[in-house]
Amino acid sequence: MKSIEVKGTARTIAERSSEQARALKSIRNEGGVPCVLYGGEEVVHFTVANDALRHLVYTPHIYVVDLVIDGKRINAILKDIQFHPVKDYILHVDFYQIDEAKPIVMEVPIQLQGLAEGVKAGGKLALQMRKIKVKALYNTIPEKLTVNVSHLGLGKSIKVGELNFDGLELISAKEAVVCTVKLTRAARGAAAAAAK
Secondary structure (H helix, E strand, O other), rough: OOEEEEEEEOOOOOOOHHHHHHHHHHHHHHHHHEEEEEEEOOOOOEEEHHHHHHHOOOOOEEEEEEEEEEOOEEEEEEEEEEEOOOOOOEEEEEEOOOOOOOOOOEEEEEEEEEOHHHHHOHHHHEEOOOOEEEEEEEHHOOOOOOEEEOOOOOEEEHHHOOOOOOOOEEEEOOEEEEHHHHHHHHHHHHHHHOOO
């Protein structure tokens, strides 16, 4: 898995909620994003410049985040992002500190491989899930999960429960459809003609 460096500055949390809300608003007005790091000995509150998160958030790739908070380096993963409901800018980010001995849960992108039998017969391949949630040690999690679709016929689909990857426990629902070959009008017409 690739890594990306994100620099932040520790911040203190106000005791009163009104003071806390004012502080968070001030951080956002100055182009910062309030962040929290979980998973370590203590919860760390810090601020990151909005621009520093662009390559981490707006990408199809997954990363180990090399967090640098006031000069201290911590390996983490992106856990959760909150966006503004109307303006769509980042309001808040949660990170989770990586422990090399403990498995983590992460969503990994799916890449389809091969030409499906059903597509050759006139169907259309549709990717239903972009990512699958997996559980594993962070250094065994691949950048993407490759799913071979060569055997997939017309009207057939592949579900999460049918997949298996070495060293990974798949957490997504077993009945969730990863991809399917949909019948097109042309394929239906060809099938009807063949049946006559």
